[in-house]
Amino acid sequence: MKSRVRASNLPVLRLDLGRDIQRVRAAAERVQKFLQSHGCDDGSRADCELAVVEGCNNAIKHAYPDSVQGAVILEVVLEANHIEMRIIDHGPGFVWPETIKLPDPENESGRGLYLIRILMDSVAYLRGPKENILLLRKRRSAG
Amino acid sequence: MKLEDLGDTLRISSVNQLAEANAVAFRDWVQTAFKEGHKNIEVDLSQTSFVDSSGLGALVALHKTALRRYGTLRLINPRPPVQQILELTRLDGILEIIKR
Numbered sequence: 001m002k003s004r005v006r007a008s009n010l011p012v013l014r015l016d017l018g019r020d021i022q023r024v025r026a027a028a029e030r031v032q033k034f035l036q037s038h039g040c041d042d043g044s045r046a047d048c049e050l051a052v053v054e055g056c057n058n059a060i061k062h063a064y065p066d067s068v069q070g071a072v073i074l075e076v077v078l079e080a081n082h083i084e085m086r087i088i089d090h091g092p093g094f095v096w097p098e099t100i101k102l103p104d105p106e107n108e109s110g111r112g113l114y115l116i117r118i119l120m121d122s123v124a125y126l127r128g129p130k131e132n133i134l135l136l137r138k139r140r141s142a143g
Numbered sequence: 144m145k146l147e148d149l150g151d152t153l154r155i156s157s158v159n160q161l162a163e164a165n166a167v168a169f170r171d172w173v174q175t176a177f178k179e180g181h182k183n184i185e186v187d188l189s190q191t192s193f194v195d196s197s198g199l200g201a202l203v204a205l206h207k208t209a210l211r212r213y214g215t216l217r218l219i220n221p222r223p224p225v226q227q228i229l230e231l232t233r234l235d236g237i238l239e240i241i242k243r
Contacts, residue, residue, distance in 0.1 A: 021163055025193075046224045053195050057163045105237045106207065108200040115196055118231055 011038055013076040017056055019064065024056045031076055031085070038078050041141040047119040048076075048083055048138055054112040055087040055134050063089035063132070078140070082121075085136040093132040096125035144169070146176050149185075151214070153177050156187035161198025170201040174208055182214035189220040194228055206238055215239050 013034045017023045028049045035045045052074065059072045073088040100117050103110035116136065117123050126133040147154040153176055161169060173184065184205050188194075194202075206216040217239045221229065229235045 025160070025162055025164060049193075050195060050228070053162065053193075057195070057197070102233060105234065106203065108203045109196070111196040111199055111232050115228070115231065 008077075011078040013074075015074045017060065017072045017074060019060050019071060021057060021060050024053055024060065027056065027074055028053045031074075034076060035078075035083065040078075040083065044083065044138055044141055048085060048136075051116045051119045051136050051138075052076075052085055052087070054116050055085070055136060058112055059087050059089050059134065062094065063091035065091070068092075081140055083138045083140050085138075087134040087136070088131055090131050093127040096127070144172075146173075148181075151181060152183040152185055153181045154185040154187065156190070158186065158188065158191045160193040161191060161201055162193055162195045163197040166195075166197035166201040169198075170204045173205055177208060182209070182212045183217065184209045184214070185217045185219060187219045188222065188225055191222065191225055194225045196232075199228065199232060199234060202238060203234070217241050219243060 011034075013031065015027045015030065017027055031052050032045050032049050035048060040048075056072060056074060063072060064070050068091060070090045073086075075086040075088065077084045077086075097113065100113045102114050119138075120136045121139050122135075122137045124135040126135060144155060145157045147156070153173065155173055158169070177184065186202070186205070202216065202218070209216045218229070219241050220243060221240060226235075226240070229238065229240065
């Protein structure tokens with residue numbers, strides 16, 4: 001699969017997670033190290049790590065019906081002032097909720113999208129006929 | 144992970160992470176060890192470097208397990224990033240967090 005970021009000179013990390021939930025933690029740790037090696041601060045790194053885990057887990061669990069083949073791709077691009085993370089799938093996509101609220105405290109699920117929204121400076125879900133991109137952006141601070 | 148029987152309290156420590164990959168197994172393991180006579184569950188989070196929404200779900204489940212025996216789930220010494228997640232999701236309002 002072609003990456004849309006290769007042509008630029010910005011630092012890029014690109015990982016193919018397949019549809020294996022067990023790969024997500026290792027991928028998030030690679031994101032951490034990538035951001036650290038480019039001087040991002042501890043707080044931004046921790047926020048990005050958790051948002052990546054939630055976004056990738058969600059994509060691997062929900063992006064593809066069982067009968068459809070496809071992988072989840074994670075791209076991280078370091079811009080001058082922002083960290084941009086793209087979680088890409090080629091499944092049918094879903095309707096991103098207009099409002100994301102915390103579930104009832106006694107609920108055992110439903111906090112993933114809320115965490116993504118609250119940890120990131122901006123979140124967009126781009127649903128297209130051939131691919132879907134969860135676009136996460138975080139302001140970059142020096143470490 | 145380590146389990147200790149402290150009378151009416153079941154204590155769990157040496158938890159490296161509570162994430163999608165292990166959260167359900169962790170919850171089931173603790174619930175299986177929560178025998179008659181146990182009332183409270185104590186999870187030592189001092190060595191837990193990462194918790195995601197699945198890990199939070201496991202903690203909420205254990206909170207309800209303890210409540211059914213009129214007991215409490217206590218979270219001991221969470222590290223700052225884990226404390227932050229508990230606060231962001233407002234679970235610090237229903238779960239007992241203890242700093243020792």
